[in-house]
Amino acid sequence: MAERAKRRKAAPRGGGRGAGGTGPILEVLRALAEGRGEVPRLEPERLPSSLRPIAAALNQAVERVQGDANEAGLRIAAVSQGVDEAIDSLVKMMVKGDLSGGLRLGVSDAALAPLIAGLGQVMETLKRFVLETRDAALHLSTSAAEVLSAATQNESSTSQQASAVHETTATMEELKGASQQIADNAQTVAAIAEQTLTATRQGEGAIKAFLEAMEKVRHNAGEVDQAIAKLSRRVERIGTVVEVIDEIADRSDLLALNAALEGAKAGDAGRGFSIVAAEMRRLAENVLESTREIKNLITEIREATQAAKEASDGNQRMAGEGEKLGGAAMASVSSILHGAEETVSASRVIHLATQQQRSATEQVVMSMGEVESVTRQAQAGSRQATGAAAELSRLAARLAELVKRFRVE
Amino acid sequence: MPEPREAQSAAPDPAPGEGWLFCVRAGAGRYGFDAALVSEVVRLGPLTRLPGAPAALPGVFTHRGEVLAVLDLCRVLGLPAAPMGLGARAAVLRIGAWRLALLADAVLGLVQVPAAAQEPAPAQGGPAARWLRGVGRAGAEPVAILDLPALVQDARQRSFAP
Numbered sequence: 104m105a106e107r108a109k110r111r112k113a114a115p116r117g118g119g120r121g122a123g124g125t126g127p128i129l130e131v132l133r134a135l136a137e138g139r140g141e142v143p144r145l146e147p148e149r150l151p152s153s154l155r156p157i158a159a160a161l162n163q164a165v166e167r168v169q170g171d172a173n174e175a176g177l178r179i180a181a182v183s184q185g186v187d188e189a190i191d192s193l194v195k196m197m198v199k200g201d202l203s204g205g206l207r208l209g210v211s212d213a214a215l216a217p218l219i220a221g222l223g224q225v226m227e228t229l230k231r232f233v234l235e236t237r238d239a240a241l242h243l244s245t246s247a248a249e250v251l252s253a254a255t256q257n258e259s260s261t262s263q264q265a266s267a268v269h270e271t272t273a274t275m276e277e278l279k280g281a282s283q284q285i286a287d288n289a290q291t292v293a294a295i296a297e298q299t300l301t302a303t304r305q306g307e308g309a310i311k312a313f314l315e316a317m318e319k320v321r322h323n324a325g326e327v328d329q330a331i332a333k334l335s336r337r338v339e340r341i342g343t344v345v346e347v348i349d350e351i352a353d354r355s356d357l358l359a360l361n362a363a364l365e366g367a368k369a370g371d372a373g374r375g376f377s378i379v380a381a382e383m384r385r386l387a388e389n390v391l392e393s394t395r396e397i398k399n400l401i402t403e404i405r406e407a408t409q410a411a412k413e414a415s416d417g418n419q420r421m422a423g424e425g426e427k428l429g430g431a432a433m434a435s436v437s438s439i440l441h442g443a444e445e446t447v448s449a450s451r452v453i454h455l456a457t458q459q460q461r462s463a464t465e466q467v468v469m470s471m472g473e474v475e476s477v478t479r480q481a482q483a484g485s486r487q488a489t490g491a492a493a494e495l496s497r498l499a500a501r502l503a504e505l506v507k508r509f510r511v512e
Numbered sequence: 513m514p515e516p517r518e519a520q521s522a523a524p525d526p527a528p529g530e531g532w533l534f535c536v537r538a539g540a541g542r543y544g545f546d547a548a549l550v551s552e553v554v555r556l557g558p559l560t561r562l563p564g565a566p567a568a569l570p571g572v573f574t575h576r577g578e579v580l581a582v583l584d585l586c587r588v589l590g591l592p593a594a595p596m597g598l599g600a601r602a603a604v605l606r607i608g609a610w611r612l613a614l615l616a617d618a619v620l621g622l623v624q625v626p627a628a629a630q631e632p633a634p635a636q637g638g639p640a641a642r643w644l645r646g647v648g649r650a651g652a653e654p655v656a657i658l659d660l661p662a663l664v665q666d667a668r669q670r671s672f673a674p
Contacts, residue, residue, distance in 0.1 A: 148629040353599060357553060357554075357555065357601065359622055360553045360619070360622075361552050361553055363621065363622050364547060364550055364551075364552060364553065364622065365549045367622055368547075368548065369547075377622070381621075381622075384621060427624075
């Protein structure tokens with residue numbers, strides 16, 4: 104506007120020249136038209152008379168226009184000053200961050216009223232905005248703190264979880280080893296039980312053989328008993344026969360003795376008779392000697408058969424005892440056999456179960472590996488989340504700090 | 513016990529078998545006497561004991577319808593009683609008119625001892641000294657030769673003594 108006014112003033116320069124005296128007038132008009140600030144005045148005396156009224160009128164018009172223009176310029180300056188002040192005040196407030204006060208202008212112009220009202224509205228809006236921002240910053244700060252705390256907790260939980268998963272994996276590895284060991288042991292037990300089973304079956308066979316042998320011994324002892332009884336009867340019979348022979352021999356001896364007596368009585372004639380009788384006596388004595396020996400032998404045989412009978416009875420008794428013991432041993436071995444069979448089947452089941460357990464444990468170990476990897480990822484994520492939350496918290500604090508700079512009350 | 517007749521006049525018959533001794537065992541000793549006195553050797557039958565008889569005469573027994581007194585030589589000689597079980601042998605003697613059965617621990621039989629093999633009885637003859645006629649050498653063991661008629665006589669007299 105000032106530029107234009109200058110131009111308006113400068114426009115008439117160069118005029119005043121023209122043919123017929125209209126030149127100055129044209130110059131003034133052009134200056135007017137151009138809006139120059141300094142419009143030259145006409146000097147009517149120097150103009151032809153016909154033009155003098157026009158010139159006077161023109162001078163009046165110029166005067167008027169110049170007056171209006173000056174007034175307008177003043178007003179513009181005032182308004183401009185008010186606007187500058189307003190902007191200055193606004194800028195100061197913004198720089199200070201003090202939104203508590205209103206705008207106070209040294210200039211009051213009606214034209215500035217809408218601007219001041221608008222600026223007031225802007226101030227109000229800013230105030231609200233600052234207040235809301237402050238609230239939001241506060242909330243944000245609180246939320247960020249909560250997020251940080253939650254993230255930290257989550258991170259520690261994830262760490263715990265990771266270590267727990269690690270421990271679980273290690274434990275499962277141990278369990279796997281233990282399962283293998285149990286499976287091996289169960290196999291060993293099964294093998295031993297198999298051996299026991301075989302040995303026990305052999306033992307059973309041996310006991311059966313033993314029982315058969317005992318049965319045979321008993322049977323044989325019975326036969327021996329019968330044989331001994333038979334022998335006893337025979338020996339008794341021999342005894343009877345020997346008694347008869349004894350008797351006969353004794354009688355023969357007696358006869359021979361009497362014959363010898365008769366021979367002795369016959370003197371020389373009986374000599375031969377006496378010799379025969381003596382020989383007969385010797386024979387009878389031999390027989391008696393023999394029968395005495397036989398009797399002794401019979402006594403010995405009786406004693407021996409009695410001893411044999413007792414021994415045989417003992418054998419029979421012992422065989423009975425042996426059979427009883429064998430029966431008991433058989434029952435024991437049967438029980439052992441049963442137990443060994445059960446042990447074999449149980450250890451097989453244990454072996455199978457532990458094999459299954461081992462494969463299941465392996466699967467668990469594999470799964471735990473996956474879980475561990477996922478947990479590690481979660482841990483990393485959690486750490487990042489914690490970092491982000493801390494950053495967020497810091498930002499929230501910074502924001503709150505920034506917002507605090509604006510005073511609204 | 514029947515009382516034999518002609519007891520005092522009885523004398524041993526001069527039997528043809530002179531030199532034959534009939535030997536018995538009594539205790540540890542072998543005693544012999546004239547074989548001609550022995551009519552036979554028998555088995556001692558069931559004995560009938562006589563009440564009040566001396567120990568040397570344990571009883572009587574019947575042989576072929578004849579009742580014979582039994583004289584235990586062992587008791588006569590002061591030895592333990594001779595066995596009188598079944599099968600025990602007794603020598604049936606005929607001393608003069610007397611017949612009796614002589615019992616000892618065992619009847620040994622006949623032994624011939626020539627006069628040359630006979631020795632006089634020793635000074636100490638033991639319990640049989642009274643009737644010992646001599647000692648005969650026959651085999652390993654000596655034979656105490658008894659005067660059996662004298663011995664029987666003594667035994668008889670002792671049994672009748674009050």
